[in-house]
Amino acid sequence: MRTHFDFAPYRRSTVGFDHLFDLLEAGARGDSSDGYPPFDIERSGDDMYRITLAVAGYRPDEIEVVAQRNQLTVTGRRAEDKEDSRYLHRGIAARPFERRFQLADFVEVGAATFDNGLLIIELQRVVPENLKPRKIAIGGGSPTPERIEAPQDEALEVA
Template sequence: MRTAFDFTPYRRSTVGFDRLFNLLESGLREDDGYPPFDIVREGEDSYRITLAIAGFAPDEIEVVAQQNQLTVTGKRAGDDDQRDYLHRGIATRAFERRFQLADFIEVGQARFENGLLSIELRRVVPEAMKPRRIEIGGGDPAQGRIGNPRAAA
């Protein structure tokens, strides 16, 4: 059992970190672990989430990406009530699993094979956010200044 950590003192002394503290607090909450999943880094900027959801059909699963959150929901159709189970070990209960995504993570293709749902993720950093090399010029120090009225004339 995990013990809760109180972030209140840190919330009072910081500005703009509410989302980070919310993520940390939600990570401390217990969940039932269903369905089990793996997160794999496949490359520098590519990831894959794989959920084990045996007993579900592809049309009973919904994958929704909204802002920085990925939600996978599964709800079985109620046709198994006619069967007389002697043992029922495959969990087919309804579920909702949420994943908090970092900035610039895009959700790609989702595939369902052999009871495993695989969702591809990719980090796409906009060109404006990437580092760029600045050329060093010579000559008049007033030339090339941002907002310099002489350079515009």
């Protein structure tokens, strides 16, 4: 069974879509991360979104949220445990993580809150006014178009 799709023919016939094909190929390969931390993405309104990450065992000061152009990166690094701690079983993940989210154009990252081991990041799509569709009024003209007259040359006399 073939699990790889070849985008080469499309790459040859398009210009400027390299980033899109890279994302599609990365998605087909499967993300290199192991799925940690688990997350939800929900739509909370017409142009509002919410990403919720389950980051049990982390404190807010151990998590960093960075928004760059079209990318949101969430990184977690736990502080070192004290030497006197002796775990009999350690089931709560303590490994560092980095989770990246590709954002569509005009999606802005809003507030980030931390509650009961869940990191909640609010997103909103904000399209600039000059890019929003607008209705163009059709102006009325005179009922009959004006004619442009050519200048009259003196008549030629025929002898």
